[in-house]
Amino acid sequence: MLPRDYRLHELNEDEFEKLVVRICVRWLGDGVSPFAKGKDGGRDGKFHGTANSFPSKSSPFSGHFVLQSKHIGAPDKSCSDSDFATLLRKEHPKIKRLNGEGICDHYLVFTNRKYSGGADEKYMKDLMALGVTSANIIGVERLHLALDDDANIRDTLPNRFDASPFRFDADDLVEVIGALSAFTKDEPDSAFQSAFDFGKLKMPVKNKLNGVSDEYYQQVIVGQSMPHFERVGQFLQNPRNQEFAALYHDAADELKQKIIAKRTQFGAFDDIFLFMYEQIQQKKDALKGKRRLITILLHYMYFNCDIGIKQQDEGKDLAHADA
Secondary structure (H helix, E strand, O other): OOOOOOOHHHOOHHHHHHHHHHHHHHHOOOOOEEEEEOOOOOEEEEEEEEOOOOOOOOOOOEEEEEEEEEOOOOOOOEOOOHHHHHHHHHHHHHHHHHHHOOOOOEEEEEEOOEOOHHHHHHHHHHHHOOOOOEEEEEOHHHHHHHHHHOHHHHOOOOOOOOOOOOOOOOHHHHHHHHHHHHHHOOOOHHHHOOOOOHHHOOHHHHHHHHOOOHHHHHHHHHHHHHHHHHHHHHHHHOHHHHHHHHHHHHHHHHHHHHHHHHHHHOOOHHHHHHHHHHHHOOOOOOOOOOOHHHHHHHHHHHHOOOOOOOHHHHHHHHHHHHO
16 A cells, blocks of 8 residues: 655644644653744754653653754655755754753654655764764654554644645735735836736747646736736845745745646646635735735746746757657
Protein backbone atom coordinates (compact mmCIF):
# COMPACT_ATOMS: atom_id res chain seq x y z
CA MET A 1 0.00 0.00 0.00
CA LEU A 2 1.32 3.44 -0.93
CA PRO A 3 2.16 5.72 2.00
CA ARG A 4 -0.49 8.34 2.64
CA ASP A 5 0.29 11.97 1.86
CA TYR A 6 -1.16 14.24 4.55
CA ARG A 7 -0.39 17.38 2.49
CA LEU A 8 1.44 19.08 5.34
CA HIS A 9 2.61 21.82 2.97
CA GLU A 10 -1.00 23.05 2.96
CA LEU A 11 -0.86 23.95 6.66
CA ASN A 12 0.17 27.38 7.78
CA GLU A 13 3.04 27.83 10.26
CA ASP A 14 0.76 28.00 13.29
CA GLU A 15 -1.10 24.84 12.28
CA PHE A 16 2.18 23.01 11.67
CA GLU A 17 3.55 24.05 15.06
CA LYS A 18 0.41 22.74 16.77
CA LEU A 19 0.85 19.41 14.95
CA VAL A 20 4.49 19.21 16.11
CA VAL A 21 3.44 19.87 19.72
CA ARG A 22 0.85 17.07 19.60
CA ILE A 23 3.43 14.63 18.25
CA CYS A 24 5.96 15.72 20.87
CA VAL A 25 3.44 15.22 23.68
CA ARG A 26 3.17 11.62 22.54
CA TRP A 27 6.91 11.08 22.06
CA LEU A 28 8.18 13.11 25.03
CA GLY A 29 5.37 13.68 27.53
CA ASP A 30 2.65 15.99 28.77
CA GLY A 31 5.21 18.55 29.93
CA VAL A 32 5.90 19.78 26.39
CA SER A 33 5.66 23.58 26.23
CA PRO A 34 4.09 24.95 23.02
CA PHE A 35 6.07 27.14 20.67
CA ALA A 36 6.68 30.64 22.00
CA LYS A 37 8.80 33.56 20.88
CA GLY A 38 12.26 33.68 22.49
CA LYS A 39 14.68 36.52 23.20
CA ASP A 40 16.01 36.39 19.65
CA GLY A 41 12.55 36.46 18.06
CA GLY A 42 12.65 32.77 17.11
CA ARG A 43 9.97 30.33 18.20
CA ASP A 44 10.87 27.25 20.26
CA GLY A 45 9.03 24.47 22.01
CA LYS A 46 10.53 22.90 25.14
CA PHE A 47 10.47 19.79 27.31
CA HIS A 48 12.39 18.79 30.44
CA GLY A 49 12.41 15.25 31.77
CA THR A 50 12.63 11.69 30.46
CA ALA A 51 10.96 11.10 27.12
CA ASN A 52 8.12 8.60 26.78
CA SER A 53 9.45 6.99 23.63
CA PHE A 54 12.07 9.14 21.91
CA PRO A 55 14.15 7.95 20.25
CA SER A 56 12.74 4.62 21.52
CA LYS A 57 10.81 3.25 24.49
CA SER A 58 13.72 1.05 25.51
CA SER A 59 16.31 3.86 25.49
CA PRO A 60 14.55 7.20 25.94
CA PHE A 61 16.50 10.44 26.11
CA SER A 62 16.46 12.50 29.28
CA GLY A 63 17.27 16.15 29.92
CA HIS A 64 16.37 19.49 28.36
CA PHE A 65 14.82 19.31 24.89
CA VAL A 66 14.52 22.27 22.49
CA LEU A 67 12.05 21.87 19.64
CA GLN A 68 12.17 23.83 16.39
CA SER A 69 9.57 23.96 13.61
CA LYS A 70 10.60 24.68 10.01
CA HIS A 71 7.54 24.66 7.76
CA ILE A 72 7.45 25.44 4.04
CA GLY A 73 4.37 25.84 1.86
CA ALA A 74 5.66 23.75 -1.04
CA PRO A 75 5.27 19.98 -1.56
CA ASP A 76 8.59 19.22 -3.26
CA LYS A 77 11.25 20.73 -0.98
CA SER A 78 14.06 18.71 0.58
CA CYS A 79 16.36 18.95 3.58
CA SER A 80 19.17 18.94 1.02
CA ASP A 81 18.10 22.34 -0.33
CA SER A 82 20.51 25.19 0.34
CA ASP A 83 17.82 27.36 1.93
CA PHE A 84 17.25 24.72 4.63
CA ALA A 85 20.97 24.64 5.40
CA THR A 86 20.85 28.42 5.77
CA LEU A 87 17.89 28.18 8.17
CA LEU A 88 19.79 25.73 10.36
CA ARG A 89 22.97 27.80 10.40
CA LYS A 90 21.00 30.80 11.66
CA GLU A 91 19.96 28.71 14.68
CA HIS A 92 23.53 27.75 15.64
CA PRO A 93 24.30 30.76 17.89
CA LYS A 94 21.07 30.27 19.82
CA ILE A 95 21.63 26.52 20.25
CA LYS A 96 25.17 27.13 21.49
CA ARG A 97 23.92 29.75 23.96
CA LEU A 98 21.10 27.54 25.28
CA ASN A 99 23.47 24.61 25.63
CA GLY A 100 25.91 26.80 27.54
CA GLU A 101 23.08 27.79 29.88
CA GLY A 102 22.35 24.11 30.48
CA ILE A 103 18.88 24.14 28.89
CA CYS A 104 19.52 22.42 25.56
CA ASP A 105 20.73 18.83 25.77
CA HIS A 106 18.66 17.55 22.84
CA TYR A 107 17.80 19.59 19.75
CA LEU A 108 14.91 18.44 17.54
CA VAL A 109 14.03 20.08 14.23
CA PHE A 110 10.66 19.26 12.67
CA THR A 111 10.11 20.03 9.00
CA ASN A 112 7.68 19.03 6.27
CA ARG A 113 10.59 18.72 3.84
CA LYS A 114 11.74 15.39 2.44
CA TYR A 115 14.49 13.91 4.59
CA SER A 116 17.92 13.32 3.08
CA GLY A 117 20.50 11.09 4.71
CA GLY A 118 23.38 12.72 2.84
CA ALA A 119 22.49 16.18 4.09
CA ASP A 120 21.81 14.79 7.56
CA GLU A 121 25.43 13.72 8.07
CA LYS A 122 26.75 17.24 7.53
CA TYR A 123 23.99 18.86 9.59
CA MET A 124 24.53 16.46 12.49
CA LYS A 125 28.26 17.11 12.55
CA ASP A 126 27.72 20.88 12.71
CA LEU A 127 24.95 20.66 15.33
CA MET A 128 26.84 18.25 17.60
CA ALA A 129 29.83 20.59 17.51
CA LEU A 130 27.67 23.12 19.36
CA GLY A 131 27.79 20.94 22.48
CA VAL A 132 24.40 19.21 22.45
CA THR A 133 24.07 15.57 23.46
CA SER A 134 21.87 14.75 20.46
CA ALA A 135 20.48 16.47 17.40
CA ASN A 136 17.67 15.13 15.24
CA ILE A 137 15.94 16.27 12.06
CA ILE A 138 12.39 14.94 11.78
CA GLY A 139 11.39 15.08 8.11
CA VAL A 140 8.04 14.69 6.40
CA GLU A 141 8.36 10.90 6.10
CA ARG A 142 8.69 10.50 9.87
CA LEU A 143 5.80 12.89 10.46
CA HIS A 144 3.62 10.84 8.09
CA LEU A 145 4.44 7.70 10.09
CA ALA A 146 3.48 9.46 13.32
CA LEU A 147 0.15 10.41 11.76
CA ASP A 148 -0.36 6.86 10.47
CA ASP A 149 0.14 5.56 14.02
CA ASP A 150 -2.14 7.98 15.88
CA ALA A 151 -5.69 8.62 14.68
CA ASN A 152 -6.25 11.18 17.46
CA ILE A 153 -3.46 13.39 16.09
CA ARG A 154 -4.44 12.64 12.51
CA ASP A 155 -8.00 13.81 13.15
CA THR A 156 -6.77 17.24 14.29
CA LEU A 157 -5.34 18.10 10.84
CA PRO A 158 -7.26 21.16 9.63
CA ASN A 159 -7.28 19.96 6.02
CA ARG A 160 -8.45 16.39 6.70
CA PHE A 161 -11.94 17.03 5.29
CA ASP A 162 -10.91 19.71 2.83
CA ALA A 163 -12.16 18.87 -0.64
CA SER A 164 -10.37 21.86 -2.18
CA PRO A 165 -7.55 21.02 -4.63
CA PHE A 166 -5.14 23.01 -2.47
CA ARG A 167 -5.04 25.53 0.36
CA PHE A 168 -2.98 28.69 0.55
CA ASP A 169 -2.55 31.59 2.93
CA ALA A 170 -4.46 34.54 1.46
CA ASP A 171 -3.40 37.02 4.16
CA ASP A 172 -0.32 38.28 2.28
CA LEU A 173 -2.35 39.02 -0.83
CA VAL A 174 -5.07 40.70 1.23
CA GLU A 175 -2.42 43.08 2.62
CA VAL A 176 -1.08 43.76 -0.87
CA ILE A 177 -4.59 44.43 -2.20
CA GLY A 178 -5.30 46.84 0.64
CA ALA A 179 -2.09 48.77 -0.01
CA LEU A 180 -2.67 48.73 -3.78
CA SER A 181 -6.16 50.15 -3.25
CA ALA A 182 -4.75 52.96 -1.11
CA PHE A 183 -2.02 53.60 -3.70
CA THR A 184 -4.57 54.10 -6.48
CA LYS A 185 -7.57 55.63 -4.68
CA ASP A 186 -6.65 59.22 -5.49
CA GLU A 187 -5.90 58.52 -9.13
CA PRO A 188 -8.38 59.50 -11.85
CA ASP A 189 -9.61 56.66 -14.04
CA SER A 190 -7.45 57.86 -16.91
CA ALA A 191 -4.32 57.37 -14.79
CA PHE A 192 -5.36 53.82 -14.03
CA GLN A 193 -5.08 52.80 -17.67
CA SER A 194 -2.07 51.16 -19.27
CA ALA A 195 -0.25 52.63 -22.23
CA PHE A 196 1.95 49.52 -22.50
CA ASP A 197 1.50 47.47 -25.66
CA PHE A 198 0.70 44.10 -24.17
CA GLY A 199 -0.13 42.86 -27.67
CA LYS A 200 3.60 42.47 -28.27
CA LEU A 201 3.74 39.67 -25.71
CA LYS A 202 3.42 36.15 -27.07
CA MET A 203 0.34 35.45 -25.01
CA PRO A 204 -1.38 33.04 -27.46
CA VAL A 205 1.53 30.63 -27.00
CA LYS A 206 1.59 31.11 -23.23
CA ASN A 207 -2.17 30.64 -23.05
CA LYS A 208 -1.92 27.42 -25.04
CA LEU A 209 0.79 26.06 -22.74
CA ASN A 210 -1.19 26.88 -19.61
CA GLY A 211 -4.67 26.06 -20.85
CA VAL A 212 -6.23 29.55 -20.70
CA SER A 213 -9.24 29.71 -23.04
CA ASP A 214 -9.41 32.40 -25.74
CA GLU A 215 -12.78 33.59 -24.42
CA TYR A 216 -11.53 34.05 -20.86
CA TYR A 217 -8.36 35.73 -22.08
CA GLN A 218 -10.12 38.24 -24.31
CA GLN A 219 -13.17 39.03 -22.21
CA VAL A 220 -11.79 38.88 -18.68
CA ILE A 221 -8.00 39.34 -18.75
CA VAL A 222 -7.73 41.74 -21.71
CA GLY A 223 -11.10 43.42 -21.30
CA GLN A 224 -11.18 43.88 -17.53
CA SER A 225 -7.75 43.42 -15.94
CA MET A 226 -5.12 44.45 -18.49
CA PRO A 227 -5.89 48.20 -18.36
CA HIS A 228 -4.75 48.19 -14.71
CA PHE A 229 -1.46 46.29 -15.11
CA GLU A 230 0.71 49.37 -15.58
CA ARG A 231 -0.45 50.80 -12.26
CA VAL A 232 0.08 47.47 -10.46
CA GLY A 233 3.62 47.41 -11.80
CA GLN A 234 4.23 50.97 -10.61
CA PHE A 235 2.95 50.04 -7.16
CA LEU A 236 5.22 46.99 -6.84
CA GLN A 237 8.28 48.83 -8.15
CA ASN A 238 7.86 51.87 -5.89
CA PRO A 239 10.65 51.76 -3.24
CA ARG A 240 8.13 52.78 -0.59
CA ASN A 241 6.24 49.55 -1.22
CA GLN A 242 9.15 47.11 -0.79
CA GLU A 243 7.40 45.37 2.10
CA PHE A 244 4.28 44.78 0.04
CA ALA A 245 6.30 43.71 -2.99
CA ALA A 246 7.96 41.06 -0.80
CA LEU A 247 4.54 39.84 0.36
CA TYR A 248 3.40 39.71 -3.27
CA HIS A 249 6.37 37.58 -4.34
CA ASP A 250 6.02 35.24 -1.34
CA ALA A 251 2.35 34.70 -2.21
CA ALA A 252 3.12 34.22 -5.90
CA ASP A 253 5.81 31.65 -5.11
CA GLU A 254 3.42 29.69 -2.87
CA LEU A 255 0.68 29.74 -5.52
CA LYS A 256 3.07 28.70 -8.28
CA GLN A 257 4.28 25.67 -6.33
CA LYS A 258 0.76 24.54 -5.45
CA ILE A 259 -0.64 25.10 -8.94
CA ILE A 260 2.14 22.92 -10.36
CA ALA A 261 1.46 20.18 -7.81
CA LYS A 262 -2.33 20.19 -8.33
CA ARG A 263 -2.63 21.26 -11.99
CA THR A 264 -4.22 17.96 -13.08
CA GLN A 265 -7.16 18.51 -10.71
CA PHE A 266 -8.35 21.44 -12.83
CA GLY A 267 -9.56 21.71 -16.40
CA ALA A 268 -8.77 25.03 -18.05
CA PHE A 269 -6.55 27.51 -16.24
CA ASP A 270 -9.68 29.68 -16.12
CA ASP A 271 -10.88 27.36 -13.33
CA ILE A 272 -7.68 27.97 -11.35
CA PHE A 273 -8.26 31.74 -11.50
CA LEU A 274 -11.82 31.25 -10.26
CA PHE A 275 -10.70 28.90 -7.48
CA MET A 276 -8.04 31.34 -6.24
CA TYR A 277 -10.51 34.23 -6.38
CA GLU A 278 -13.06 32.30 -4.31
CA GLN A 279 -10.44 31.43 -1.69
CA ILE A 280 -9.19 35.01 -1.35
CA GLN A 281 -12.58 36.71 -1.36
CA GLN A 282 -13.56 34.80 1.76
CA LYS A 283 -11.68 37.54 3.61
CA LYS A 284 -14.72 39.74 2.96
CA ASP A 285 -14.26 42.17 5.85
CA ALA A 286 -10.70 43.10 4.91
CA LEU A 287 -11.57 43.31 1.21
CA LYS A 288 -14.71 45.41 1.43
CA GLY A 289 -14.75 47.69 -1.62
CA LYS A 290 -11.56 46.12 -2.97
CA ARG A 291 -12.58 42.68 -4.29
CA ARG A 292 -12.27 43.75 -7.92
CA LEU A 293 -8.52 44.00 -7.31
CA ILE A 294 -8.28 40.25 -6.58
CA THR A 295 -8.62 39.18 -10.21
CA ILE A 296 -6.50 42.10 -11.42
CA LEU A 297 -3.64 41.01 -9.15
CA LEU A 298 -3.99 37.31 -10.07
CA HIS A 299 -4.06 38.13 -13.78
CA TYR A 300 -1.01 40.37 -13.32
CA MET A 301 0.80 37.44 -11.71
CA TYR A 302 0.00 35.33 -14.76
CA PHE A 303 1.06 38.02 -17.23
CA ASN A 304 4.24 38.67 -15.31
CA CYS A 305 5.03 34.91 -15.39
CA ASP A 306 4.95 34.72 -11.58
CA ILE A 307 2.46 31.86 -11.98
CA GLY A 308 1.96 29.61 -14.99
CA ILE A 309 4.51 28.18 -17.40
CA LYS A 310 7.15 30.76 -18.28
CA GLN A 311 7.62 31.89 -21.84
CA GLN A 312 11.29 30.90 -21.94
CA ASP A 313 10.11 27.28 -21.66
CA GLU A 314 7.75 27.56 -24.63
CA GLY A 315 10.08 26.21 -27.31
CA LYS A 316 11.04 23.17 -25.26
CA ASP A 317 7.46 22.40 -24.20
CA LEU A 318 6.02 22.83 -27.67
CA ALA A 319 8.74 20.62 -29.11
CA HIS A 320 7.74 17.89 -26.68
CA ALA A 321 4.09 18.41 -27.51
CA ASP A 322 4.80 17.94 -31.22
CA ALA A 323 6.88 14.82 -30.66
